[in-house]
Amino acid sequence: MLDKSRSDRFDAWPETLQQEITENWTNCRVGSHLASETETLRIWHLHLQPGERAPFHRHEETYFWTVTGPGKSRSHYHDGSVRDTVYTAGDTRHFQLGAGEFFVHDLENTGTTPLVFVTVEFKS
Template sequence: MHDDALRVGGAWPAEIRAEFARNRENGCVGTRLVSETDRVRVWEIRLAPGERIGFHRHVLDYFWTAINPGRARSHLQDGSTVESTYSAGETRHASYGPGEYKIHDLENIGETELIFTTVEFLDSANRPLPVPAAVRA
């Protein structure tokens, strides 16, 4: 969770709960895989106001950088919902030990396009999840 995230209350709507159940193993941590080597996967996330990227699972060590400022809402695997504000250039790192992971979604609740770059490290403690050809640049 983002350090400055604000937890918001309320149970998840039925469609969000159903999507969470369906996508627990989704390895697409961005909207487009722009580059992949034997060491890293580089993802782009571009969300217009009101758009969201559905639930996805982080199993690899990674970092993300916000390309522009914005606001987002995420539903987290523990059943909570958080809202965050991002600054251009803001960067966060995450690491996962064997068997550890994070599942969440991301919805742009701001007024402008929300853009992130995410870099996953393939030599992490967990095996990379497969990603479909359709997300590759």
């Protein structure tokens, strides 16, 4: 769970975000739409309009995402960090998560164009 003993990391977060991350700690819905699932993988689509935000969710599988167009985002992470990212069409990022590894974050579209991601999770 959220490490409240290190509450100084979360002091700048609004109370609503602190509450939401705790409530969504085990939410593994990493996209807005599950496009396909087999025994070995899940393919998610995520669409965020400017100003829209995906709730906190947990990544615990090895995965990659590709963004289909340019944009900007901000994410709050379970370690208290906040990261802003700028994307160009086709950007792809891979994440290798071992047994028991995970991270929890949200994703807000801070740009002026829709953000569209395709995420592929490799089921353990």
